[in-house]
Amino acid sequence: MPKSRGNDLTFGFLGSTLALALCVGAFGCRNQPDSQSRASGKDHVPRQLSPLEQKVGRLLNYPAEALRNRSEGTVVVRVVVEGGRATSTEVIESSSHAVLDHAVLEALGKVTLSPADEGTNIIRMEFRLWH
Numbered sequence: 001m002p003k004s005r006g007n008d009l010t011f012g013f014l015g016s017t018l019a020l021a022l023c024v025g026a027f028g029c030r031n032q033p034d035s036q037s038r039a040s041g042k043d044h045v046p047r048q049l050s051p052l053e054q055k056v057g058r059l060l061n062y063p064a065e066a067l068r069n070r071s072e073g074t075v076v077v078r079v080v081v082e083g084g085r086a087t088s089t090e091v092i093e094s095s096s097h098a099v100l101d102h103a104v105l106e107a108l109g110k111v112t113l114s115p116a117d118e119g120t121n122i123i124r125m126e127f128r129l130w131h
Contacts, residue, residue, distance in 0.1 A: 047053045051117070052113075062103075063103050065131070067100050071100060071103045072127050074096025075104045076091070076093035077108065077125075078122055081120075081121065085113060
């Protein structure tokens, strides 16, 4: 299963289906219309990712278990950064899939923080499969 970093793609083979996994903040998902846009037929306007979302995204992988189970969802996390480290993380909106929530928290634990990240940050990571 090829994997890469940054604004990149993870390919997963699910049976005979090739699934392209994209994550906002991690791999992009910036070109996928959200459910409101899909329902209304409006064109999707990509949102600007925060510097912290970009950092987390470079370390985030689509979990193999989530690929096998075709799990998708959005994880919203509150991160408090003080003194160059995350002093508090809280999932404020779960994806309804613990494996996806955990993947975001795990990536947050690995990210190198900077003074620009100080304070309370809300990050949003989306996991979507493209077939």
